Amino acid sequence: MPYAVTMPALSDTMGAGRLVKWTKKPGDKISKGDVIAEVETDKAVMEVEAFENGYLSGPLATEGTEASVGEILGYIADKADEAATVAPEAAAPTATSAGNGDAASAPKQAVPVSAVLAASTVTPRSAARPAARLHADAGRPARLGPQPTSSRSELDAGPPYQIERASALREAVARSVIAGAATPTFRVTAQLTLEPLMKAARDRHLPLSLLLARACALTIAAHPLFNAAYTPGGLAKRDRIDVGIAVDDDGGLITPVLRDAAARSLADLAADWARMHEQAKSRRLAPANYSGATFYLSDLGVFPVVHAFDSIIPPGASAILSVAAAKEQGATIFTLACDHRVVFGADAARFLAMLEELLTNPDRLFAEDAKQ
Numbered sequence: 512m513p514y515a516v517t518m519p520a521l522s523d524t525m526g527a528g529r530l531v532k533w534t535k536k537p538g539d540k541i542s543k544g545d546v547i548a549e550v551e552t553d554k555a556v557m558e559v560e561a562f563e564n565g566y567l568s569g570p571l572a573t574e575g576t577e578a579s580v581g582e583i584l585g586y587i588a589d590k591a592d593e594a595a596t597v598a599p600e601a602a603a604p605t606a607t608s609a610g611n612g613d614a615a616s617a618p619k620q621a622v623p624v625s626a627v628l629a630a631s632t633v634t635p636r637s638a639a640r641p642a643a644r645l646h647a648d649a650g651r652p653a654r655l656g657p658q659p660t661s662s663r664s665e666l667d668a669g670p671p672y673q674i675e676r677a678s679a680l681r682e683a684v685a686r687s688v689i690a691g692a693a694t695p696t697f698r699v700t701a702q703l704t705l706e707p708l709m710k711a712a713r714d715r716h717l718p719l720s721l722l723l724a725r726a727c728a729l730t731i732a733a734h735p736l737f738n739a740a741y742t743p744g745g746l747a748k749r750d751r752i753d754v755g756i757a758v759d760d761d762g763g764l765i766t767p768v769l770r771d772a773a774a775r776s777l778a779d780l781a782a783d784w785a786r787m788h789e790q791a792k793s794r795r796l797a798p799a800n801y802s803g804a805t806f807y808l809s810d811l812g813v814f815p816v817v818h819a820f821d822s823i824i825p826p827g828a829s830a831i832l833s834v835a836a837a838k839e840q841g842a843t844i845f846t847l848a849c850d851h852r853v854v855f856g857a858d859a860a861r862f863l864a865m866l867e868e869l870l871t872n873p874d875r876l877f878a879e880d881a882k883q
Contacts (some may be wrong), residue, residue, distance in 0.1 A: 516587060518550065519550075528557075529575070530575045531556060533574060534549065537547075538591065540591070571727050572717060590872055597680075670761070696823075699849070701844075705812075721769075722876060723808055726876060728773035729869060730862055736853055740829055740850075741852040748791075753804050758792070770783075806831070807829060807832070808832050809832070821846040823848070829853035830862075834848075845866070
């Protein structure tokens with residue numbers, strides 16, 4: 512009896528995934544635990560493992576196409592002579608021409624996942640993992656409804672164009688910022704001195720972003736409203752400070768999360784940050800490592816041209832701190848965006864005042880380690 516390989520649910524926010532590639536061919540012998548495919552989730556590329564011994568069987572879903580959680584991608588047959596050796600066709604993007612009102616010749620369309628044969632005798636099962644083993648959780652989360660898009664009439668009035676589908680990561684970022692844009696936000700900007708912290712980072716061979724996250728976490732510990740989140744039923748007050756740090760991977764934006772950033776030693780945090788930063792760059796960061804931050808930090812200081820900027824507060828947090836490039840004498844513009852339902856202007860001012868004390872006296876960041 513063949514078993515169906517289905518798109519697994521790998522995070523609470525995942526409603527669909529994109530099949531990146533098959534690592535085995537139809538007819539190949541498969542052992543339980545073998546990696547047979549890679550799928551792209553919201554913000555990571557995950558490996559799909561075989562759940563049974565057997566032979567990979569077609570027809571297989573086309574590489575590059577998207578499937579909802581639970582949809583069939585392919586099959587595993589018990590015997591070699593039962594494995595259909597139908598290979599998937601190459602996926603091709605959809606092109607659209609505008610400007611003269613005529614549609615361009617559309618390229619050959621990929622076979623949709625729903626067209627994959629689903630016999631009544633097939634038993635669907637799935638398993639998946641990132642670089643570290645992670646099996647799929649059951650359940651299918653709700654998907655967001657239609658989102659605002661560019662006006663088609665405005666596009667048609669301009670030059671010819673093609674529709675290039677966004678990556679799953681870029682789509683996930685779009686959903687997040689659309690949700691975050693509904694937050695009633697105010698911003699407070701301060702010019703702080705970053706040079707002492709930069710020197711401490713150089714002297715101790717630590718990433719500046721790590722020390723900034725530590726300074727934010729200690730500030731939050733003294734101002735716990737910044738660790739809360741608004742809900743219709745009241746404020747969600749968390750008992751741990753988890754700082755998400757924005758990382759640009761050239762294909763989008765992802766935020767590895769430093770858990771318990773105020774209480775753990777800097778050595779532990781540094782080891783976690785090095786591992787997660789590398790995984791984020793290679794798109795192998797597990798959902799558990801980029802979800803659920805209570806506070807966010809976005810640092811564009813590596814771009815000297817950036818004088819100041821602000822950021823959209825991600826859902827589930829009440830604030831995000833944006834750090835621009837250091838100017839003369841190490842002066843840097845910090846912009847704190849806050850959810851006005853949770854904190855007020857004076858709260859933000861006190862937060863930035865304490866943060867300045869820590870930035871100019873970075874030894875206090877290391878003094879916390881000595882207490883442990």
